[in-house]
Amino acid sequence: MKALCYNGVGDLRTEQVPDPTILNPKDAILRVILSSVCGSDLHLLNGYVPTMREGDIIGHEFMGEVVETGSGVKKLKKGDRVVVCSILGCGECQYCQDTQWALCDNSNPHAWIPEKVYGDLPAGIFGYSHAFGGYAGSHADYIRVPYADLGCFVIPEGLPDEAAVFASDALPTGFMAADLADIQPGNVVAIWGYGGVGQMAIQRAFLLGASRVIAIDREPDRLRMAKDISGAEVLDFSKVDVQEALREMTGGRGPDRCIDCVGMEAVSEGLVRREKARDGAARWRVSIRLTSRRV
Amino acid sequence: MKLFNPAFAQMIKQDLRRFKQLLETGEITTIKGQPSGRKSEQQSDKKSSSNYAEADEKHESAML
Known part of the structure; x- marks a missing residue:
């Protein structure tokens, strides 16, 4: 074969x-x-x-x-x-x-x-x-x-x-990620990455009673699908500051639950930001620091 | 003072693991004989799927 x-x-x-x-x-x-x-x-x-x-x-x-x-x-x-x-x-x-x-x-x-x-x-x-x-x-x-x-x-x-x-694989992975996030009815859920796993996590989040799901990606086709098929709100991380945008969308408090569905090799400057620390060394800060609970 | 070589403990552990597999599932889990793209294994009559499987095999012979 x-x-x-x-x-x-x-x-x-x-x-x-x-x-x-x-x-x-x-x-x-x-x-x-x-x-x-x-x-x-x-x-x-x-x-x-x-x-x-x-x-x-x-x-x-x-x-x-x-x-x-x-x-x-x-x-x-x-x-x-x-x-x-x-x-x-x-x-x-x-x-x-x-x-x-x-x-x-x-x-x-x-x-x-x-x-x-x-x-x-x-x-x-x-x-x-x-x-x-x-x-x-x-x-x-x-x-x-x-x-x-x-x-x-x-x-x-x-x-x-x-x-x-x-x-x-993709369905149980996304499904379980949402389960582990302990989503409560009415929660606002942010999901990084709209690949196969992200799509399944969105469906599970809605099934668990999330009132809003915000999908974060940069591919136009994926963002369109997230909106039209999964019924999520979308953020294009290549165009906006994700932390600021999330706070703005949630009255300043940020999402209740955050789920990372991004593949290891897909990480880019949209998700991690380079910052100068006080000692002058460059450090990477991951945007999902905002999370109140992450998987 | 250690009475036995530490490698011996590892061998006993492996054997106990296999015994547990046999008791619980009725079979000993293996990949020996499965296909791979390794030409040496395809040409050889004695099929072993990896050097890890070979290591297991050597370990088994040592115990006999």
Whole structure:
């Protein structure tokens, strides 16, 4: 099959690799239908994530069709159209039982790497370095999905592939960001970045009862979508001083909740300002200092 | 005075982790045998997906 392989910083290549096979009873093999590019793929590409190796297949936000199941897979069957969670959970450990799937302590075969570096271990993630398990990613024709009954969700009839794929990563990321912000009915919420995650955070903020959501970006198309589709007020950070504008829009008090949905590589002078400190050293001040609570 | 080499403690920890995986999920999580773009692994009969997997493998042999 064909797969997009990491070959070093800034060097991705489409290569011919062997097809994946069932390695454990609870595995399934999927034909990948859609695999989207996440901002986190840029971290790999730009060399911010250690323990990547030449030849690693990247990609972790995807949906596809089940083509093979292991003997331990009970709920899925061949032909099912499913969207798959980026992060792997075994469903049996204490963390999974507490619904803290991202902390699963069984799904990372290289747990000893992050344990040495961070003192604890995260769950395995598709296509996201060997510290996160070293699993082959979804930018490929086929992918092996461990613990398939738990990570694969059958997509209802009538829901297009393009809509379902975001349930893999962008939707839960934005959704959870808004949840963690503890939004109360009537709150004014400011959201930095109107990418996939920002869009989902806006929807969740409104569902939680936010009276107003202010989306901050600089791309004209995104700002238009934020206004027309998400129903948010917008700020173009390349044209206004965000702090001043936010205070002006909120009667001087600033937003109640602030959510950062900006990818690491997207940070620019619109979001951080360079200032001269008293000692003369240049310092960067992040505009979201204004926040009363941030995620 | 340490009775055992610290590496030995790490090996026991790894084995206990695998034992826990087997007890809780009925399988031992692995990536050994999955595809990659590494030509050496594609040509070799003995498939290992990474040098980390190889390290795990060596560790297992050491324990036998």
